[in-house]
Amino acid sequence: MRKPLLLAFLAGLAASTAFAQGRTPPPETMDIGDEPGRVSTPETVIEDGPFARQMVFFRSSEPPNTVVIHTSERFLYVVMGGNRALRYGIGVGREGFQWAGLQKVTRKAEWPDWTPPPEMIQRQPYLPRFMAGGPGNPMGARALYLGSTVYRIHGTNQPETIGQAISSGCFRLANGDVIDLFERVPVGAKVIIRHGPQV
Template sequence: MRDSMRSGILGVALTVVAALSLSSAEAQMRPTAGMGNQILDVPEKPGYVPSPDEEQLDPAFRRQPVYFRSNEAPGTIVIHTNERFLYLVLGPNSALRYGIGVGREGFTWAGLQKVSRKAEWPDWTPPAEMIQRQPYLPRFMAGGPGNPMGAAALYLGSTVYRIHGTNQPQTIGSAVSSGCFRLVNSDVQDLYNRVPVGTKVVIKHAPEL
């Protein structure tokens, strides 16, 4: 009887261990996601060209003039990563607001930069760190509709970060990038035409509570 009890207990223990191992494996396969903060692990899609319908943003993230209190001079770009919005200051109490995608957990940052360079339909050379995380990425991709850099890019100082377009418009409003700020192509083209090289860029990030 004792032998049968030991066998039963051992069987239950093995079942529990197997279930925990399976749960752990499944958890590793699932993308990182934060329901409230929209933190996702979305791989790049080089070569994918979104349809016009996909380019239509949720009304909350569409480009629009808004009330915005700021001491920054008109023409300054202010980015609030937690809000997922980029503001182009128009005056003391007004700005043009754009919905953006921002860096995912571990890739958020804050600081003061300037637009050091601008480019339309820029080429894309993924950094070594990104290739290590996503080995399937091309080492170089010429600019075009399927390029993850999108229709335009504003380069931020001497950093590797940019404000740029995207071929994944569904990621606007989420934290998915490796530190860059992405807009739908129509919005980044609009911003590109409004700001010159040398524009002040203020990046703000408040820790999540």
């Protein structure tokens, strides 16, 4: 593959651009939406900085394997017991799409399928209306479905968006991290979503 990450990044940006006919490379920007088709390898993990997966002190009375999401912190915690938790950096819903609640993991899926929302099809009419799961799928490598809601904890083909608030209410992890989470958290696990400033 030729310069896959850069190519994929630019391709995803070019939602309505003259990819086929123009000649000037677009500037890079973080102001991006979903990028169907962009490939992020399953091995991608956040390795540096605060959003890297790490064991942290975490005082909680919840049983091990409980998932606690702090939307404002951009962190997801898996309670490990002994006042410890494994912390992952996440991307969260943009303003107006953040929420709080108590859910359970009702289903898990590897390489989930993806259906672009209608408004995305309007903007990017060249997209398939349904994309079977795979490396170019914005849902990423794994998904954990939350109760009967439309929200999920899932992977992403845009790992650079971890720590940002750009989704429609789902919680995204780098593919390598969501694979790790997928293995740790069973169906039926409690998921607590907290929204708001921390004390």
